[in-house]
Amino acid sequence: MDTQTTTHAAPGTPLPPIISVDDHTVEPADVWQHRLPKKYLDTGPRVVRAPLKEMTFLGGRFKPVMGEPGDDGPIGDWWVYEDLHRPLTRLDTAVGYSRDEIKLEVITYEQMRPGSYDVPSRLADMDVNHVQSALCFPTFPRFCGQTFTEAADRELGLLCVRAYNDWMVEEWCGPQAQGRLIPLPLIPLWDPELAAAEVRRNAARGVRAVAFSEIPPHLGLPSIHTDDWDPFLQACAETRTIIAMHIGSSSRMPSTSADAPPAVGSTITFANCCYSMVDWLMSGKFERFPDLKVMYAEGQIGWIPYILERADVVWEENRAWGGVADKVHRPPSELFTEHVYGCFFDDAFGLKNLDSIGVGNVLYETDYPHSDSTWPKSREVGEAQMGHLPPDVVERIVRGNAIELLGLTPEGLWEGPK
Structure with missing residues (x-):
């Protein structure tokens, strides 16, 4: 196995057990087939084994x-749903492979690391990586349920969202997880009232986070600047449910041209988080919903200080024509401190500028089992990058902030339904 990450400094402060706020689950093949009404089994999500004809990521x-x-071509397992055909790929579950082996190719479940979809195997891989607890984003539904939002049958889509959430809470984060897996449900993005109901349904089961899109208009949905999302935001504020936004949760990764290679997008993935955060800071939503909190998974943190500086300047100097003076009454940097969390797994620059971000606004992650993951060396990476920080600061970043934000026990575990 390849360690995938090289550290460059001797550890300073020992890293406490990690609470990762951005890992991923690959859904078992039977998630929807076991939970949907019979009439939907032929159109709902199911797995078939088939050859790949072609695949690009440009x-x-x-x-x-x-x-x-x-047909000729490599064989892989494909999710089929309505007219959608989505293969499992090596990028979905890359840990344990050397960098030269991680390619855009189709795979089967048998070629996948079991910790990607099997709870006991996941816990074992977490133990190897010094990870106590983990919040997991989906794979087939995509990072905030875009798969169901883009489908034609809304009734089926709602059933699929609820089925995923039931599996997430009752099985993935069920008793065998021992409180170490933290649920992250989806919402029916196409209907804010239904979304609010789903937030409340899951909050009643002890859930404190929900996935959402970083830039909803990319999905053909209203922007945060409208009042359309208010029922959903009200439900999140009332239940203290944090809104978790992952890079790519708007079905469009940053790029520069239609033929730009993936390396371009991978370098600038933080851009969507940047755009989204400015949207939220200038929307007035944090003042209307003072208990609302949002987090940006896999966006890293090094870019945040400049954006806050720039947002404050624009808010002050362009107040006569900037279009936000009537709804944003405090400097955006102050709103950030109270409402926004940045997440990172490998960002030495951001940690050197932690004073400009805020110790209380940073969360740690490992991104298991994706190609960017620091598994199985997340502890070593963290110690190398945070060695200059005092132990109490490291404790807050690696677990303390997550415990408070996600309503975990003092030991860092999810209690489940109260």
Whole structure:
């Protein structure tokens, strides 16, 4: 196995057990087939084994084409849902492979690391990586449920969202997880009232986080600047449910051109988080919903100080024509401190500028099992990058902030339904 990450400094402060706020689950093949009404089993999500005809990932767009039985081409497992064909790929579960082996290729469940989809195996891989607890984003539904939002049948889509959430709470984060896996449900993005109801349904089960899109208009949905999302935001504020936004949760990764290679997008993935955060800071929502909190998964943190500086300047100097003076009454940097969390797994620059971000606004992650993951060396990476920080600061970043934000026990575990 390849360690995937090289550290460059001797550890200073020993890292406490990690609470990762951005890992991923690959859903078992039977999640929806076991939970949907019979009439939907032929159109709802299911897995088939088929050859790959072609697959590209250019300009931030992932385009796979499934072949027919008997066609030439590598064989993989595909999620099929309505007209969608989405393969499992090596990028979905890359840990344990050397960098030269991690390619854009289709795979089967048998070729996947079991910790990607199996709870006991996940806990074992967490033990190897000094991780106590983990919040996991989805794979087939995509990072905030875009798969169901883009589907034609809304009734089926709602059933799929609820089925995923039931599996997430009752099985993935169920008794065998021992409180170490933290639930992250989805919402029906196409209907804010239904979304609010789903937030409340899951909050009643002890859930304190929900996935959302970083830039909803990219999905054909209203922007944060409208009042359309208010029922959903009100539900989150009332239940103290944090809104978790992952890079790519608007189905469009940052890029510069239609033919730009993936390396371009991978370098600037933080851009969507940047755009989204400015949207929220200038929307007035944090003043209307003072208990609302948002976090940005896999966006890193080094870019935050300049954006806060710039936002404060714009808010002050452009107040006569900037369009926000009537709804944003405090400097955006102050709103950030009270409402926004940045998440990182490998950001030495950001940690050197921690005073300009705020110790209380930073969360740690490992991104298991993706290609960017620091597994199985997350402890070593963290100690190398945080060695200059006092132990109490390291404790807050690695686990303390997450415990408070996600309503975990003092020991860092999810209690489940109260």
